[in-house]
Amino acid sequence: MNAQGPGAGSGERGSAGVLVLGVVAVALVGIVLLSALAQATAARGLAQGAADLAALAAAGEAVRGAADPCATATAVAERNGATVVSCAVGDGPMVQVRVRVPVQPLPGWTRDATAEARAGPVGL
Template sequence: MSVGGPAGRDRGAASIFVLAVGLVLVAAGVAGAAVGAARVGRHLARTAADLGALAGAVRAIEGRDAACARAAQLVAANGGRTRSCRLDGLDLILEVEVTVTPFPGLTRYATAVARAGPITAPVG
């Protein structure tokens, strides 16, 4: 066989193809990990907001400061940060933020809002 013939032109093509397929698989894995990290962050934010709102609502009768302080304690214990906290009557409305790091050097924030208060039954 001659080097300039048809077989000579294809030398190394399989290596390039295998590298390209490997790169696509690595990129898909990295993208999947980033999506997974975002979903976990969203769930953590929801959990922290729900638990914080429930804990704060128990103290709503004592006023905004007591309710929000208790809510902030549980939010921090769940790895979150309180963005806002307010009372609407006896309902506590809490907004929470959780830091998500899908890749080293890339920081994003997942937020969630929760509301908790006394149960109200319709009259009649």
């Protein structure tokens, strides 16, 4: 016969609670990592948009014969939340712009999302 008293099987008592806490902790870490990935992806999109607009604006200025198309690129990039890393006016009015956008996906971890764009008249 198996006698089961009030204390029988108490060695596993509460183990389901610990398991649930572990699953919740893993889920929270996953949510934090997905949030960091979403922030990094959004910053990359912002950087690409700013680079595209800056390159187009600078190329437009270069076509008109402006003295410093890169000044226009810098102003446009800053209005779009980016900083110009490099700007080069090539053959004719062809302009290449590289920008960066700082992003902090996790507390204490800051990175730069970068993007590059090139613009100019068709056929160059």
